[in-house]
Amino acid sequence: MIAGVRSYKQRCGLAKALDVVGDRWTLLVVRELLIRGSCRYTDLRKGLPGIATNLLAERLRELENAGIVVREEAPPPIATALFRLSERGRELEGALLQLGRWGAPLLANRAKGETLQSHWLVLPLKLVLVDGRPEDPPINIELRAGSEPITVAVSNGAIDIRLGAAERAAAVVTGKAEIILQLFAARIDLAAALAVGVRWEGDPDALHRVVPSSSRLSSGRMP
16 A cells, blocks of 8 residues: 555455555556556646646656556656556556456447547557457558557467557558547448548458457447
8 A cells, every 4th residue: 555545444455456546547547658658747648638737746656656657767858757667567457458348338428528539549459359360471550540640560369559650551540539449349340430531541351350250349339
């Protein structure tokens, strides 16, 4: 438990975990670091719309004290603090993915003022994509749903999803984040996605390689 933080005072692993990561915004800070790796405070602020500056600073201090986040001073030309997850912090990825899966049905009801940033697609895509032809040569697919492209790297049965442009992309997909997620979660087909503004450049067969015949995402639909 972090010194000075309220505790449930229960001899239970779940209660102990919530003593550390159960406060508001804490797991979303972890989400951003899982997606971005090392990043600046300003990058975290951008990915957490609505968080107060002082609250983000407080959550980072708490996570540092708990050994979940590591702060490093970057050399010039960056010359600012970078934050990343420790090995212990990265172990939270499985829990966050499963929470995201559990929460997917709640996306069916859009609340007023909700936002969706394109880089958030990284985690749900990890839940739904599979390499359906592991014997085929490796391929990269680039997704462009906002200012930051996402690379889906497929190789030997494994899929790596990360921020950044793809090298020698077999396909480039451009469109709204919600529609791209529906497409890659097998909730709509390519023709339907194209009809609502998605653009596909390159080999359409790349989609068939990574999209499962029935999505493993929970039964909720993106609005």
